[in-house]
Amino acid sequence: MRLRAFGLILLAATLFAACSSSLEGSSTPPASTSNGLRVLAAETFLADIAQNVAGDRLNVESLLRPNVDPHEFQPTPQDAIKIAESRMLIVNGLGYETWLTKEFQNNGSQHLVLVASEGLSPNPDPSGEHPDGDPHMWMNPLNVIHYVENIRDGLSEIDPAGKDVYAANADAYISKLKDLDLWVKNEVAxxxxxxxxxxxxxxxxxxxxxxxxxxxxxxxxxxxxxxxxxxxxxxxxxxxxxxxxxxxxxxxxxxxxxxxxxxxxxxxxxxxxxxxxxxxxxxxxxxxxxxxxxxxxxxxxxxxxxx
Ligand SMILES: [Zn+2]
The missing domain is CATH 3.40.50.1980 (Nitrogenase molybdenum iron protein domain)
Structure with missing residues (x-):
């Protein structure tokens, strides 16, 4: 299954059935949000970007902790539970989350997987080994504008009452990203x-x-x-x-x-x-x-x- 072929996918998460019953009691309680929706982002930078779109309306939690290499990440049974309990999981896509396709395609609780890079055209992998191309698209802030638009649309889908808030937050953050692009141009000049x-x-x-x-x-x-x-x-x-x-x-x-x-x-x-x-x-x-x-x-x- 190719995750990047879809913007929003209903994905059933594997719950590591064998160990879930013994670990359920130790999973962290859902982050408190005004409307009870739990949103997870795979990587720390994605959680920060998504939090800017969510604003005060939702808390976006990062699955990975700072300084963990996403290329080598493997979810623990606790991570699997966290994912299964979330309403939406935001991922970069383009094969960056290798663990996701391996571990989370089977039946479990339903949630949305939002591919932040969906709709962008990646560069080919210089080594030619990775058919999805080069996933590091966030290293151009103008690409992240597109991430923000996808996240805005995804949050609006799971929380339609917040649509106007997400749209306003996205606009404000997009303007910061444009400023950031100019800042980098000036810095490297x-x-x-x-x-x-x-x-x-x-x-x-x-x-x-x-x-x-x-x-x-x-x-x-x-x-x-x-x-x-x-x-x-x-x-x-x-x-x-x-x-x-x-x-x-x-x-x-x-x-x-x-x-x-x-x-x-x-x-x-x-x-x-x-x-x-x-x-x-x-x-x-x-x-x-x-x-x-x-x-x-x-x-x-x-x-x-x-x-
Ligand atoms: Zn990398």
Whole structure:
């Protein structure tokens, strides 16, 4: 079943039947909302985006916690219960939530799955391995306008009385996203065009590069996920490419394994930057506690390293 083929899908969640009865008592109680609707977003940045649309009307909870790598996430039985008890689950789509198709297609309680990227045209995966394309579409804030419109429509479907509130909140947030796009353009303007070269740990910045005129020189893991591993030949080729392009830095997300990047850096002369936030926002007291902060933080880190 291809989730991205549908905007809103009635999906039945597997309840891990064998263990649900013993764990039901320990699941967290539903978040208190004025109208009792429980909305979950898979990733932290999606929960933040959706919360901006929901405003005070609904509480949007994130399934993943900050700094968990969504590429390697596997839901626990408690997560499965949380999903089954939610009225709506918001996902990025495009194969980003590999766990969703594996675990949640069987019978259980009915809820809506909203695919935030639905309707956007993804870029192909540079490695050609992932038929759904590159899922990291939120790294261009203008793509997120579309996410917001999908979330607005989804929330209005499960809570029709809130339609006007969601529409007004979406408009206000879309205007912030347009400002964010201009902010990034201004921030990266300090990097001369010939220095706009990105080497990343995995292929996560394709949309950022496209939107703000950077060139992707290569990736330590030449894939749109963090699960693959490069061959010795691929690593040697990347070192050559970094040397010949003079790319000054290799950018890693917080928490990504630095070992290979450090090895490549020592042989190519590039420095390793380890504090991008791409797949997760930070904890509230960290440098990227919201989606907008995430984009600003990354743009500033990239501009600083390359200018
Ligand atoms: Zn990724």
């Amino acid at each position: 300090q990097v001369p065009p010939e220095k706009r070269l990105l080497v990343t740990n995995h292929d996560a910045l394709g949309y950022f590069a496209q939107a703000y005129h950077f060139k992707i020189v290569g990736a330590v893991i030449p894939s749109v996920t963090t699960e693959a591993s490069p061959s010795a030949q691929q690593l040697a080729a990347l070192i050559d490419t970094i040397k010949s392009s003079n790319a000054p830095a290799i950018f890693l997300n917080v928490g990504e394994n630095q070992k290979l990047a450090q090895q490549i850096a020592s042989e190519s002369g590039a420095k390793v930057i380890t504090d991008l936030y791409v797949e997760s926002i930070s904890a509230p007291d960290g440098p990227a506690p919201t989606y907008i902060d995430l984009i600003k933080h990354d743009a500033a880190v990239i501009a600083d390293a390359l200018k």
